């Protein structure tokens with residue numbers, strides 16, 4: 001099966017061409033299950049467009065998607081014509097939400113157009129962006145001589161060695177803790193009541209006059225600061241629920257900056273490190289508590305913030321201590337991309353869980 005996937009929910013325009021292969025690759029951790037090969041992915045990042053504004057400007061994002069999509073498709077098709085069974089596409093997986101609706105519509109209308117004009121036999125699979133992140137942990141790289149790209153292995157069946165699992169999905173728009181009984185069966189244990197973790201990173205970065213997106217900038221500064229320098233609060237750390245809250249922490253940073261206006265330039269690293277420490281402590285503690293409570297065999301980490309090395313290290317260490325697997329995609333599949341949409345679209349198609357082909361900005365997981 002050959003899948004063309006389209007992602008336009010926020011500030012990345014991405015198209016990927018992914019194939020399922022009959023034979024699962026050898027030596028793979030999730031051996032014996034159907035596998036995918038990533039033939040090609042192109043991501044047109046809009047970071048430079050939005051950077052002067054300090055965040056994503058929806059109208060600019062929409063315009064960029066509109067301009068980028070046909071260009072990316074031409075590049076992808078050039079490759080498609082060079083591979084076997086010329087031009088055949090079986091599924092077109094397109095993100096329908098959550099995200100910025102004008103941006104989502106660009107992807108949806110484009111999917112409809114190319115189905116009509118280029119691939120009339122293809123089936124459009126409306127795909128949930130959060131499922132893309134949720135299933136991204138299945139993207140494990142391994143060597144395959146025939147393919148220049150990466151291969152991934154997945155299954156929509158139960159994987160007894162990995163489940164139940166606790167998944168922490170942390171992005172710019174979401175902070176969700178999930179209990180997964182299998183790839184298909186999962187439920188939300190908790191989520192943020194206000195800002196998402198990535199949003200808090202971005203907002204704090206803006207207070208520190210760091211460029212957008214703030215997450216990687218804060219992480220860079222945090223490499224050399226003192227994490228105990230400033231005792232920022234750990235919101236909801238001891239709360240019984242699995243919910244999160246990051247807006248108080250963000251405000252605490254703001255007050256700290258106001259109160260120490262004269263000196264804060266000198267300890268930017270300490271502020272970044274102390275903020276990161278507070279955020280990661282809450283994320284790690286709640287994930288770990290859920291893992292123990294539900295006897296989970298794996299901890300799964302996903303979403304843009306999962307690119308943060310300190311967070312990865314923290315969850316990896318804790319997993320090791322309790323003998324659980326730690327599963328998380330390569331960093332390049334944590335931020336928004338189209339490969340994860342192909343994987344989620346394929347699983348959605350197999351499960352026959354059809355979503356409406358229309359933009360839904362607040363689509364839940």
Ligand code: KG4
Nearest residue numbers: 171172173198213215216304305308335336
């Ligand atoms: O998943 P994503 O690409 O987009 C959404 O679906 O929201 O996540 C983007 C978020 C941004 O808030 C960005 O600052 C954050 O992920 N992020 C990071 C890092 N890299 C990206 N946060 C902390 N540390 C990082 N290294």
Ligand code: ZN
Nearest residue numbers: 171304335336
């Ligand atoms: Zn995302």
